[in-house]
Amino acid sequence: MSVVKPLPNYLVQRYRGWKATTYDNNKAWYRHLSNEGQHPRAMIISCCDSRVHVTAIFGADSGEFFIHRNIANLVPPYEPDGGRHGTSAAVEYAVTALKVAHIVVVGHSSCGGVKGCHDMCSGHAPALEEPTSFVGRWMDVLRPGYERVKDIEDEAERVRALEYEAVKTSIDNLMTFPFVKESVESDLLTLHGLWNNIAEGALEQLDPKTGSFVPV
Amino acid sequence: MSVVKPLPNYLVQRYRGWKATTYDNNKAWYRHLSNEGQHPRAMIISCCDSRVHVTAIFGADSGEFFIHRNIANLVPPYEPDGGRHGTSAAVEYAVTALKVAHIVVVGHSSCGGVKGCHDMCSGHAPALEEPTSFVGRWMDVLRPGYERVKDIEDEAERVRALEYEAVKTSIDNLMTFPFVKESVESDLLTLHGLWNNIAEGALEQLDPKTGSFVPV
Amino acid sequence: MSVVKPLPNYLVQRYRGWKATTYDNNKAWYRHLSNEGQHPRAMIISCCDSRVHVTAIFGADSGEFFIHRNIANLVPPYEPDGGRHGTSAAVEYAVTALKVAHIVVVGHSSCGGVKGCHDMCSGHAPALEEPTSFVGRWMDVLRPGYERVKDIEDEAERVRALEYEAVKTSIDNLMTFPFVKESVESDLLTLHGLWNNIAEGALEQLDPKTGSFVPV
Amino acid sequence: MSVVKPLPNYLVQRYRGWKATTYDNNKAWYRHLSNEGQHPRAMIISCCDSRVHVTAIFGADSGEFFIHRNIANLVPPYEPDGGRHGTSAAVEYAVTALKVAHIVVVGHSSCGGVKGCHDMCSGHAPALEEPTSFVGRWMDVLRPGYERVKDIEDEAERVRALEYEAVKTSIDNLMTFPFVKESVESDLLTLHGLWNNIAEGALEQLDPKTGSFVPV
Numbered sequence: 001m002s003v004v005k006p007l008p009n010y011l012v013q014r015y016r017g018w019k020a021t022t023y024d025n026n027k028a029w030y031r032h033l034s035n036e037g038q039h040p041r042a043m044i045i046s047c048c049d050s051r052v053h054v055t056a057i058f059g060a061d062s063g064e065f066f067i068h069r070n071i072a073n074l075v076p077p078y079e080p081d082g083g084r085h086g087t088s089a090a091v092e093y094a095v096t097a098l099k100v101a102h103i104v105v106v107g108h109s110s111c112g113g114v115k116g117c118h119d120m121c122s123g124h125a126p127a128l129e130e131p132t133s134f135v136g137r138w139m140d141v142l143r144p145g146y147e148r149v150k151d152i153e154d155e156a157e158r159v160r161a162l163e164y165e166a167v168k169t170s171i172d173n174l175m176t177f178p179f180v181k182e183s184v185e186s187d188l189l190t191l192h193g194l195w196n197n198i199a200e201g202a203l204e205q206l207d208p209k210t211g212s213f214v215p216v
Numbered sequence: 217m218s219v220v221k222p223l224p225n226y227l228v229q230r231y232r233g234w235k236a237t238t239y240d241n242n243k244a245w246y247r248h249l250s251n252e253g254q255h256p257r258a259m260i261i262s263c264c265d266s267r268v269h270v271t272a273i274f275g276a277d278s279g280e281f282f283i284h285r286n287i288a289n290l291v292p293p294y295e296p297d298g299g300r301h302g303t304s305a306a307v308e309y310a311v312t313a314l315k316v317a318h319i320v321v322v323g324h325s326s327c328g329g330v331k332g333c334h335d336m337c338s339g340h341a342p343a344l345e346e347p348t349s350f351v352g353r354w355m356d357v358l359r360p361g362y363e364r365v366k367d368i369e370d371e372a373e374r375v376r377a378l379e380y381e382a383v384k385t386s387i388d389n390l391m392t393f394p395f396v397k398e399s400v401e402s403d404l405l406t407l408h409g410l411w412n413n414i415a416e417g418a419l420e421q422l423d424p425k426t427g428s429f430v431p432v
Numbered sequence: 433m434s435v436v437k438p439l440p441n442y443l444v445q446r447y448r449g450w451k452a453t454t455y456d457n458n459k460a461w462y463r464h465l466s467n468e469g470q471h472p473r474a475m476i477i478s479c480c481d482s483r484v485h486v487t488a489i490f491g492a493d494s495g496e497f498f499i500h501r502n503i504a505n506l507v508p509p510y511e512p513d514g515g516r517h518g519t520s521a522a523v524e525y526a527v528t529a530l531k532v533a534h535i536v537v538v539g540h541s542s543c544g545g546v547k548g549c550h551d552m553c554s555g556h557a558p559a560l561e562e563p564t565s566f567v568g569r570w571m572d573v574l575r576p577g578y579e580r581v582k583d584i585e586d587e588a589e590r591v592r593a594l595e596y597e598a599v600k601t602s603i604d605n606l607m608t609f610p611f612v613k614e615s616v617e618s619d620l621l622t623l624h625g626l627w628n629n630i631a632e633g634a635l636e637q638l639d640p641k642t643g644s645f646v647p648v
Numbered sequence: 649m650s651v652v653k654p655l656p657n658y659l660v661q662r663y664r665g666w667k668a669t670t671y672d673n674n675k676a677w678y679r680h681l682s683n684e685g686q687h688p689r690a691m692i693i694s695c696c697d698s699r700v701h702v703t704a705i706f707g708a709d710s711g712e713f714f715i716h717r718n719i720a721n722l723v724p725p726y727e728p729d730g731g732r733h734g735t736s737a738a739v740e741y742a743v744t745a746l747k748v749a750h751i752v753v754v755g756h757s758s759c760g761g762v763k764g765c766h767d768m769c770s771g772h773a774p775a776l777e778e779p780t781s782f783v784g785r786w787m788d789v790l791r792p793g794y795e796r797v798k799d800i801e802d803e804a805e806r807v808r809a810l811e812y813e814a815v816k817t818s819i820d821n822l823m824t825f826p827f828v829k830e831s832v833e834s835d836l837l838t839l840h841g842l843w844n845n846i847a848e849g850a851l852e853q854l855d856p857k858t859g860s861f862v863p864v
Contacts, residue, residue, distance in 0.1 A: 017665015034415030455849035
């Protein structure tokens with residue numbers, strides 16, 4: 001363990017400030033959460049990107065959202081092959097153990113993962129094609145999405161369309177999980193697709209009727 | 217796409233409130249983040265648990281932390297087998313593309329994933345042993361940790377020790393990634409281990425010298 | 433160079449302590465900052481006063497704030513006359529090169545510069561009226577502010593009002609810089625006014641609606 | 649005042665944390681500083697750069713350092729022409745009103761202002777030559793320094809030499825102020841030159857005998 005280092009001072013200081021204010025004022029709620037367990041209303045699947053914190057956008061308190069964050073907010077298809085599937089494990093836990101009522105997939109503008117997928121699929125990022133590229137193999141999940149947008153002429157529009165596809169693909173893949181499908185069909189779970197424009201603070205949602213994104 | 221539903225009204229309302237206040241007051245910062253790209257100082261690996269939001273504890277603004285969240289804040293070992301490894305992809309992107317200076321693994325009390333691992337490894341959760349259990353297969357990452365704590369007599373202590381092991385195992389596994397090891401050895405990256413007690417608002421950190429957790 | 437002296441021992445000692453602890457634990461972050469350049473979120477304009485360190489109040493790490501400090505946290509009006517304008521240079525660099533999203537002007541209680549201006553403008557500090565007084569000529573920037581508060585009867589209140597005026601005058605003057613105005617109007621930059629009460633640890637901010645200071 | 653915006657939430661939160669911990673624990677000291685006035689031991693002249701916070705390096709508490717920060721830590725020559733000279737005002741106040749015992753000029757690596765001066769003086773930055781460029785006119789202070797280093801062949805070495813010159817020029821210029829010279833000659837004030845290597849955490853000081861910089 002000699003590779004670990006102490007926490008930077010400014011984070012220690014900020015933690016102590018949080019402890020003396022937010023924690024102290026909400027001690028009863030933290031104790032409740034600890035004693036009674038978590039009962040989140042929704043699972044959020046969003047990107048690791050430092051610019052998109054869903055708790056801020058939705059004014060979420062501790063205990064509200066069960067949040068899985070990965071590169072490009074992707075859900076791979078159902079593959080019960082005995083392998084390690086972190087995203088599938090999170091979905092399984094949220095739906096079968098916590099019985100959340102909503103799964104919200106949140107995409108965003110300027111997504112580095114989606115851009116990498118775009119460049120890889122269009123032949124401009126050979127390094128991402130390597131079998132050893134974790135980002136490349138992860139973004140393979142979105143390859144079918146690229147096929148659907150590749151004929152859009154303008155590159156910026158094409159990349160944006162692929163950001164939308166990342167959300168739609170994840171929702172399609174969620175429905176390949178038997179426990180998700182069953183919960184959705186029993187009206188115990190609803191799925192939602194969002195896309196956040198960082199610069200504009202805009203939020204668009206997937207319209208069930210048209211399959212396209214419209215302003216919230 | 218007919219399975220998706222519109223966003224619940226209370227979330228729409230909260231979003232609109234955020235847009236009219238936080239976003240509006242910080243519009244310049246969001247535009248800056250969009251125009252100039254993200255330059256996060258650290259990657260955080262924490263649990264999906266709805267009770268542990270690291271951005272709150274550290275008063276973090278948009279743009280500061282690149283955050284990966286999965287069940288039990290686990291990093292599996294390096295396995296460049298061409299498969300889909302979401303966590304490995306996130307680590308690869310953070311270290312090689314964003315060149316973050318810190319990776320902070322954050323464990324916590326009452327972790328459902330760790331408890332499941334404990335029950336599975338001690339023979340009390342046969343369902344998690346099924347090859348089709350995503351949570352079970354994901355928690356296999358922590359099996360070696362269970363071996364190290366299984367002789368602790370008191371169950372509560374044993375489970376807590378396993379929560380600590382989840383952090384330590386992730387840090388050990390991080391060091392199996394060549395690009396992490398190289399960055400750490402070149403002093404371009406440091407690793408940190410934290411554990412948050414939800415009820416007490418306490419934060420403990422992994423001590424490099426003793427390998428045990430001490431209050432921050 | 434024979435006028436320079438070696439650094440006092442106690443500072444050498446403190447530096448060595450910092451190097452062996454803070455620097456050593458954050459070496460990766462300092463290397464990152466050096467390799468990737470600075471990307472501060474905000475420019476802070478505050479007083480040289482030894483009692484007001486904004487990095488402490490805001491738990492700021494290296495890399496967060498671009499900080500200009502001068503007597504009485506003043507920004508003079510835009511004067512592109514080919515002369516040497518240190519404050520204007522700092523503002524220009526922050527806005528046009530670093531593209532910071534925020535400029536925060538921070539005033540404070542017991543400001544010696546503001547008190548000097550008050551005494552000068554009320555005829556009690558003839559030395560400051562001298563053309564050769566650098567402090568006097570610098571505080572001329574705040575003369576219009578004195579005109580606005582001079583009728584307040586109580587001296588302590590009048591001086592405090594002048595401290596507020598120092599912040600407001602700076603913000604007004606910032607808006608005379610074409611590149612500031614343009615960035616503000618394009619929503620790429622926002623301005624903020626703060627005043628810190630040293631004794632009470634209180635922080636007040638300029639309210640956009642009323643133009644007066646209210647507790648944060 | 650409608651151009652100002654409220655302070656971002658995360659800064660409000662951090663301030664409240666500071667108030668409840670650092671301020672609260674040191675209330676007596678803040679009251680002392682407010683009641684008794686500031687009695688700083690030294691004036692620091694350093695760069696606005698967000699990566700160089702001297703209070704951190706020297707573990708400085710409130711009240712210790714009177715800090716002036718401008719682009720490239722420059723002191724212009726004595727020019728009592730009745731104009732606005734912010735740096736000269738800060739020096740005058742520190743020496744004649746506060747009677748500090750030390751002035752420490754702190755330069756640093758990767759200085760954007762020094763690099764700009766280098767590019768301007770070597771004919772590669774025509775925009776900085778414009779009379780309306782505040783950064784360019786401010787960096788004129790360092791033109792004589794450029795003349796002394798321009799024949800160094802390697803560009804990186806030349807720029808570093810110019811960073812050293814920024815410190816030496818400021819110290820030379822300090823000595824053109826009659827009140828500085830008199831205080832130095834009466835042993836009431838000593839001058840110090842430092843240069844901080846950000847990546848290495850190294851600190852070098854100007855050696856009185858050789859006029860070159862040596863490790864602290």
